[in-house]
Amino acid sequence: xxxxRFWVGIVVVxxxxxxxxxxxDNEFYFYAIYAVLQLMVMGIAWNILGGFTGYxxxxxxxxxxxxxxxxxxxxxxxxxPPLLVAVVVxxxxxxxxGLGIGYLTLRLxxxxxxxATLAVAIILETLVINWEYVxxxxxxxxxxPEEIPFFxxxxxxxxxxxxxxxxxxxxxxxxLNSSRIGQGLAAIRDDELAxxxxxxxxxxxKLISTTVMGALMGMAGAPFPYFITFVxxxxxxxxxxxxxxxxxxxxxxxxxxxxxxxxxxxxxSIQEIVTVSISSELNMLIVGVVLVGFITLAPQGITGVYxxxxxxxxxxxx
Amino acid sequence: MSxxxxxxxxxxxxxxxxxxxxxxxVSLSGRERLGLIGPNGSGxxxxxxxxxxxxxxxxxxxxxxxxxxxxxxxxxxxxxGIIRSFQIPRPFxxxxxxxxxxxxxxxxxxxxxxxxxxxxxxxxxLELVGLNDRADENSSNLTQIDLxxxxxxxxxxxxxxxxxxxxxxxxxxSSEVDEILDILLALNERGVAxxxxxxxxxxxxxxxxxxxxxxxxxxxxDGSPDEIVNNPDVERAYLGE
Amino acid sequence: MFELFVNAVVAGxxxxxxxxxxxxxxxxxxxRLDIVNIAHPAFVIIGSYVAFIMNERYxxxxxxxxxxxxxxxxxxxxxxxxxYYVCFERTGQESxxxxxxFFGIMFIxxxxxxxxxxxxxxxxxxxYIGETLFLGFLGLPYRMLVPFITATILTGLVYxxxxxxxxxxxxxxxxxxxxALQLMGADPVKVKQWAFGxxxxxxxxxxxxxxxxxxxxxxxxxxxxxxxxxxxxxxxMGSISGTFFAALIIGIAESLVATFIGxxxxxxxxxxxxxxxxxxxxxxxxxxxx
Numbered sequence: 001x002x003x004x005r006f007w008v009g010i011v012v013v014x015x016x017x018x019x020x021x022x023x024x025d026n027e028f029y030f031y032a033i034y035a036v037l038q039l040m041v042m043g044i045a046w047n048i049l050g051g052f053t054g055y056x057x058x059x060x061x062x063x064x065x066x067x068x069x070x071x072x073x074x075x076x077x078x079x080x081p082p083l084l085v086a087v088v089v090x091x092x093x094x095x096x097x098g099l100g101i102g103y104l105t106l107r108l109x110x111x112x113x114x115x116a117t118l119a120v121a122i123i124l125e126t127l128v129i130n131w132e133y134v135x136x137x138x139x140x141x142x143x144x145p146e147e148i149p150f151f152x153x154x155x156x157x158x159x160x161x162x163x164x165x166x167x168x169x170x171x172x173x174x175x176l177n178s179s180r181i182g183q184g185l186a187a188i189r190d191d192e193l194a195x196x197x198x199x200x201x202x203x204x205x206k207l208i209s210t211t212v213m214g215a216l217m218g219m220a221g222a223p224f225p226y227f228i229t230f231v232x233x234x235x236x237x238x239x240x241x242x243x244x245x246x247x248x249x250x251x252x253x254x255x256x257x258x259x260x261x262x263x264x265x266x267x268x269s270i271q272e273i274v275t276v277s278i279s280s281e282l283n284m285l286i287v288g289v290v291l292v293g294f295i296t297l298a299p300q301g302i303t304g305v306y307x308x309x310x311x312x313x314x315x316x317x318x
Numbered sequence: 319m320s321x322x323x324x325x326x327x328x329x330x331x332x333x334x335x336x337x338x339x340x341x342x343x344v345s346l347s348g349r350e351r352l353g354l355i356g357p358n359g360s361g362x363x364x365x366x367x368x369x370x371x372x373x374x375x376x377x378x379x380x381x382x383x384x385x386x387x388x389x390x391x392x393x394x395x396x397x398x399g400i401i402r403s404f405q406i407p408r409p410f411x412x413x414x415x416x417x418x419x420x421x422x423x424x425x426x427x428x429x430x431x432x433x434x435x436x437x438x439x440x441x442x443x444l445e446l447v448g449l450n451d452r453a454d455e456n457s458s459n460l461t462q463i464d465l466x467x468x469x470x471x472x473x474x475x476x477x478x479x480x481x482x483x484x485x486x487x488x489x490x491x492s493s494e495v496d497e498i499l500d501i502l503l504a505l506n507e508r509g510v511a512x513x514x515x516x517x518x519x520x521x522x523x524x525x526x527x528x529x530x531x532x533x534x535x536x537x538x539x540d541g542s543p544d545e546i547v548n549n550p551d552v553e554r555a556y557l558g559e
Numbered sequence: 560m561f562e563l564f565v566n567a568v569v570a571g572x573x574x575x576x577x578x579x580x581x582x583x584x585x586x587x588x589x590x591r592l593d594i595v596n597i598a599h600p601a602f603v604i605i606g607s608y609v610a611f612i613m614n615e616r617y618x619x620x621x622x623x624x625x626x627x628x629x630x631x632x633x634x635x636x637x638x639x640x641x642x643y644y645v646c647f648e649r650t651g652q653e654s655x656x657x658x659x660x661f662f663g664i665m666f667i668x669x670x671x672x673x674x675x676x677x678x679x680x681x682x683x684x685x686x687y688i689g690e691t692l693f694l695g696f697l698g699l700p701y702r703m704l705v706p707f708i709t710a711t712i713l714t715g716l717v718y719x720x721x722x723x724x725x726x727x728x729x730x731x732x733x734x735x736x737x738x739a740l741q742l743m744g745a746d747p748v749k750v751k752q753w754a755f756g757x758x759x760x761x762x763x764x765x766x767x768x769x770x771x772x773x774x775x776x777x778x779x780x781x782x783x784x785x786x787x788x789x790x791x792x793x794x795x796m797g798s799i800s801g802t803f804f805a806a807l808i809i810g811i812a813e814s815l816v817a818t819f820i821g822x823x824x825x826x827x828x829x830x831x832x833x834x835x836x837x838x839x840x841x842x843x844x845x846x847x848x849x
Contacts, residue, residue, distance in 0.1 A: 111658065114658050118597075119785050119788075119833050123831060126824060129823060130821070187413075189412070194410065196393050198393075243666050282674070
């Protein structure tokens with residue numbers, strides 16, 4: 001039964017991740033895989049609103065940074081609470097932001113929503129730059145604890161956290177994909193007016209979609225300050241994060257939860273290699289070109305191309 | 319059943335300075351077959367839009383089965399049983415033919431669920447329109463007549479009490495028109511009231527028990543097909559002064 | 560205090576006029592053709608860099624460079640539209656992919672500029688930059704006044720073109736009724752091509768004006784995204800006069816905020832006004848009804 005296979009897979013991956021922290025001795029692996037998993041969560045989140053529902057979000061950087069700065073705020077206000085507190089609070093904050101943007105603009109065409117997401121990202125960035133409490137433009141330093149139970153180093157703990165977040169995102173995405181809600185979202189994406197006239201409560205579903213997307217992106221951002229140890233607005237609200245969030249599902253495929261997983265592995269690996277071996281600017285150029293390339297040539301992404309290939313082969317054999 | 323299912327009272331709809339519908343009154347009893355005709359631009363589709371909820375009227379009210387639905391969202395009205403089909407078919411292109419039907423079954427008809435698998439029930443509707451052997455085909459590459467069939471099947475699977483059919487026969491051949499007509503009549507047999515917008519006169523005459531004529535946003539006639547055919551105002555509206 | 564206020568308002572007017580020049584192209588492309596070219600400010604920045612190079616190497620006046628390169632930008636616009644049409648409009652996939660496409664283009668332009676010119680600020684030299692015209696207590700810096708005048712002339716020319724010439728009126732018509740346009744003998748695709756070309760051509764001049772007003776570096780374009788969309792939407796989607804007045808409003812609002820609250824808050828003003836407009840009156844202040 002497919003359902004059981006999925007859950008078995010989830011548990012296996014989690015256990016493998018834990019085992020990996022014990023076996024691997026080079027910390028670089030954890031940093032590299034963390035980056036890929038972070039991409040994966042952002043891509044999965046973006047795809048819930050973008051691929052499943054058909055509404056483009058340009059402000060992924062804003063949600064991500066809101067999650068990160070929620071962590072910063074909690075760290076300062078509660079004098080260094082455990083990471084998991086932030087991981088629970090950040091999605092609530094960011095989910096509300098998503099709900100707010102949605103409520104303001106989802107009654108209008110998708111274009112206006114897309115522009116509004118960009119607007120919110122810049123407004124949040126401006127707010128943070130002017131907010132000395134979380135470091136303002138100068139930034140905020142994070143001191144990570146020396147000792148952490150069960151793990152050899154803090155980054156192994158971060159790796160485990162982001163792994164669990166990723167698996168959680170996959171579960172949520174898969175549930176939305178295959179449930180009644182997912183059917184409604186697909187109907188909205190295909191033809192919103194027809195969906196509304198067929199009884200789909202489009203505004204309600206769009207708001208759910210936006211809120212879930214915001215919450216997941218906030219979750220992805222929550223551990224980031226611990227990972228990067230120095231948080232400042234420009235790099236945290238970076239446009240590269242927004243572009244990556246779109247590129248991952250565009251490359252991997254937008255129709256199901258599998259697409260962003262594939263896309264994150266592909267794009268993440270490319271980025272790691274290019275950044276390390278050539279330069280980070282060239283990396284940005286490659287991401288941009290790959291994104292535009294896939295949009296124009298293969299909008300269904302890798303999984304879409306694979307599905308077409310498989311269908312054609314099946315038809316030929318009939 | 320002769321209780322009133324729909325009552326449109328003094329409905330007025332404006333677009334900026336342009337009055338598309340001016341104090342229109344229409345009523346319909348359950349199971350009635352109403353034809354809605356009028357020259358181009360007379361407001362027929364606008365009226366359908368206001369009844370189904372795709373547009374909101376400025377004045378007047380729409381009462382469905384005794385309940386005021388003016389101001390309710392289209393999805394809410396669909397769940398109550400008001401379903402419309404579109405002039406230009408709007409299938410859910412990423413889905414197969416049968417998946418298209420599952421949407422209204424899951425949503426519009428959610429309170430009218432029957433026992434048994436949804437897929438089996440959907441197949442019944444597909445049989446009614448003759449698409450059952452292509453149930454799993456993708457819906458994006460169908461011919462015009464098949465798209466119309468799908469559009470109607472989808473409307474059926476929403477289990478409506480009132481179907482608003484907007485020019486579902488435009489551009490079809492004579493035999494195809496008869497096919498669609500048969501489907502609509504079968505639907506009516508099952509207890510669904512139908513308002514049909516159509517320009518194909520023989521279809522309107524054959525189908526309708528009563529005809530309402532609109533011209534420039536106003537209702538100018540309301541009666542049996544024979545009365546309408548012999549009405550000088552109607553003739554003038556179509557042929558001009 | 561009063562003098563400060565008046566100076567801020569006047570500075571806002573000058574700034575707003577310039578903003579109108581930046582938003583002009585988008586007013587045509589988004590307001591009339593319904594193409595969400597979110598990369599428009601990136602093209603403006605290209606115009607700024609062109610003016611910079613011409614100024615540094617050949618001592619050309621920036622506005623002159625802008626005018627010289629008008630036809631080049633026009634052709635660039637035509638090319639971009641053709642590509643967009645072939646990939647997206649023809650297949651009917653505008654919504655999701657088209658938006659993401661222009662977003663990707665904007666990103667690529669910014670990265671290419673960073674690769675070639677780095678992140679240092681660039682500016683131009685011209686005899687009028689640095690001088691100020693004083694009218695009583697009003698200070699009108701020439702580096703703001705000259706762009707304002709140029710922008711106003713440009714807006715006026717575009718307005719006249721769209722309302723008086725056949726091709727201009729065809730552009731206004733193409734968004735409303737393709738079929739009627741075809742029956743009149745104009746090919747909608749060619750008309751849209753022409754319109755997109757004009758839109759990008761204005762970016763050449765707007766870019767030159769930008770680098771006169773402020774030093775530029777590749778990411779400056781992003782701050783303008785909110786401004787131009789706010790202006791186009793507030794101004795009523797395609798109305799040239801509406802765009803101009805909305806630009807003035809945004810300019811004045813930003814100037815007042817920068818003067819009385821703080822300059823680091825200025826970027827949020829336009830975006831904030833944009834959100835408010837979308838929430839409250841999406842057809843803008845001067846919008847077409849319906």
